[in-house]
Amino acid sequence: MEIMPTPVVEINSEILREKNIQLFIKREDQNHPTVSGNKARKLKYNLEKAKEEGCQTLLTFGGAYSNHIYATAAAGAIHGFETIGVIRGEETLPLNPTLAFAKSKGMKLHYVDRTKYRLKNSLIVINELKRLFGKFYTIPEGGSNKEAIIGCAEIVTELNSVYDYYCCSVGTGGTLAGIIHGLEGIGKIIGFSSLKGEFLTVEVSSLLSSNGFEIHDNWEISGQYHFGGYAKFPDELRAYMLGFEKQHEIKLDPIYNSKALYGLFDMIKQDKIPSGSKVLFIHTGGLQGRKGFDLD
Numbered sequence: 502m503e504i505m506p507t508p509v510v511e512i513n514s515e516i517l518r519e520k521n522i523q524l525f526i527k528r529e530d531q532n533h534p535t536v537s538g539n540k541a542r543k544l545k546y547n548l549e550k551a552k553e554e555g556c557q558t559l560l561t562f563g564g565a566y567s568n569h570i571y572a573t574a575a576a577g578a579i580h581g582f583e584t585i586g587v588i589r590g591e592e593t594l595p596l597n598p599t600l601a602f603a604k605s606k607g608m609k610l611h612y613v614d615r616t617k618y619r620l621k622n623s624l625i626v627i628n629e630l631k632r633l634f635g636k637f638y639t640i641p642e643g644g645s646n647k648e649a650i651i652g653c654a655e656i657v658t659e660l661n662s663v664y665d666y667y668c669c670s671v672g673t674g675g676t677l678a679g680i681i682h683g684l685e686g687i688g689k690i691i692g693f694s695s696l697k698g699e700f701l702t703v704e705v706s707s708l709l710s711s712n713g714f715e716i717h718d719n720w721e722i723s724g725q726y727h728f729g730g731y732a733k734f735p736d737e738l739r740a741y742m743l744g745f746e747k748q749h750e751i752k753l754d755p756i757y758n759s760k761a762l763y764g765l766f767d768m769i770k771q772d773k774i775p776s777g778s779k780v781l782f783i784h785t786g787g788l789q790g791r792k793g794f795d796l797d
């Protein structure tokens with residue numbers, strides 16, 4: 502997969518001047534015309550491995566609004582793979598914009614109920630999928646595996662400058678794990694969880710160690726800015742996001758980047774980021790998800 506070099510742009514605002522913070526955004530949302538964002542980074546080495554293993558079909562998992570399902574369908578179509586999306590829940594028609602796009606790219610949509618979806622990594626479910634679809638290369642939910650970590654590490658290894666802080670949103674934790682791996686203990690890394698719950702620190706640690714990478718100790722996950730949980734988009738967040746977009750002419754997504762940036766600015770307001778710091782925020786993309794929230 503061709504990943505285009507993306508610009509790092511400086512953000513100016515009153516509060517940043519007042520607190521003496523330099524904030525830059527790495528525009529990973531612009532790294533690919535369709536696949537885009539951290540999902541393109543995660544797929545890059547998975548596609549190579551699938552080819553090496555002689556697999557012509559990619560199978561992966563996701564909810565009905567999943568950026569990863571969207572990205573896998575797009576990448577599969579470009580690179581000549583058949584794709585199968587195992588979708589949580591029942592089919593609802595008409596298809597939402599994410600699934601309609603996936604289908605238009607040739608993805609076969611296979612719906613499973615929530616109980617079975619929870620067991621998606623078990624041998625029983627995998628064997629059933631093999632009986633149904635034959636040989637395939639499995640990409641986990643959210644795309645987070647060893648190849649994803651190696652791909653996401655490149656977000657930071659290709660940078661030309663060093664920062665005091667590196668920030669990004671967190672869903673399954675694969676992107677954060679990649680950034681931790683790529684920085685090899687340099688700087689401070691803050692992940693902003695868009696999910697409720699405290700399980701992600703364990704999850705990221707185990708993603709690193711189970712794949713043979715060092716865990717390091719220069720990172721933390723803030724669990725305070727999920728706004729009620731995954732896919733929750735209250736009016737306060739909507740207003741913040743639209744305000745940011747207007748002021749800085751950078752579009753955000755409602756699920757991940759809007760929450761993470763809100764959190765970062767809140768930490769800056771509370772002096773949790775020291776004066777004089779140089780901060781990099783990684784825009785992970787996900788702009789396709791705006792359609793489901795009637796934002797364009």
Ligand SMILES: *Cc1c(COP(=O)(O)O)cnc(C)c1O
Binds near residue numbers: 569670675
């Ligand atoms: C999937 C996604 C995330 C979360 O990435 P993880 O690696 O699952 O933590 C963040 N931002 C966007 C736009 C995403 O699509």
